[in-house]
Amino acid sequence: MKRMLLVLLGLMVFAPMAMGQPKDFPNKTVKVIVPYTAGSGSDTSARFFGEKLSGMLGQPFVVENKPGASGVLSVMAVKAAPADGYSILLVGTSQLAVTPFTIKDLPYDPNKDLKPLAGLTRGMNVFIAPPNSKLQTLADLVATAKRDKELLNVGTYAAGYQLALEWFASMAGVKFTNVPYKGGAPIFTDIMGGQLDFAVADLGGVASLLKSGKIRALAVSGEKRHPDFPDVPTIKESGYPEYVNYSCTSLYDALQKVLATNEAKEYVRKTGAELMPHTPAAMEKYQRDEYARFRRIAELAGIKPE
Secondary structure: OOEEEEOOOEOEEEEEOOOOOOOOOOOOOEEEEEOOOOOOHHHHHHHHHHHHHHHHHOOOEEEEEOOOHHHHHHHHHHHHOOOOOOEEEEEOHHHHHHHHHHOOOOOOOHHHHEEEOOOOEEEEEEEEEOOOOOOOOHHHHHHHHHHOOOOOEEEEOOHHHHHHHHHHHHHHOOOOEEEEOOOHHHHHHHHHOOOOOEEEEEHHHHHHHHHHOOOEEEEEOOOOOOOOOOOOOEOHHHOOOOOOOEEEOOOHHHHHHHHOOHHHHHHHHHHOEEEOOOOHHHHHHHHHHHHHHHHHHHHHHOOOOO
């Protein structure tokens, strides 16, 4: 049986639901499983939108963090749950369109096992470095990677970020040492402490740290510069015109009402993302397009399932 797919900030969400769902759904607590640690952008979004859905539908939406294995653990937990709509998985592009090309013998098929329900938001990724780093720009990053014998250490916390990194590395003709984390919060701590040379993260998760000067942004992955960070160039304008990448975060009627509120618009504005009020059909097309796009990226970067 297919699972429903929601999409939240930088992510996508799956909800197992029975074919004949009762009209009084939900009539008990709905579990929202997040494949990242507490404090990450995904976790924050799940709690914000979960609270709004709770107020609108009259039942609690409880967040449960289940990081590990690039989100596979959380996907399988929801896949194994009763298909009654009371277990929802907040996931990202990583779990839908990246892990199929990076993890061998993946125990789920995102196109067959998971069905999109609606879009929610999407946000840019950002390359970040310590505030006192010698890496002031993306050009500095590439020049240092080409010059130094020792590879730069870069932090990522999902397969999607790792593939985004490898895609850029293949374009720039450089190599990095990927350091995998289970969530964004420990990466941000290590960036501020200088334990990492740089990292790839979702812009919403580090927006406040960037504004406070605790972390430096080298470039963002959007089509255009973000209005809240007009001085941060895009990777596209920095000499890599084909590099544009977004992380997307996805109950349809209820979500559309939540998305239309001023609170949701203000929340999304603060996190640096943008709304994705897509229909189920449009969301399914988006999912399949992303799957095809990341397959091409994996081939270009020489990535094979391991």
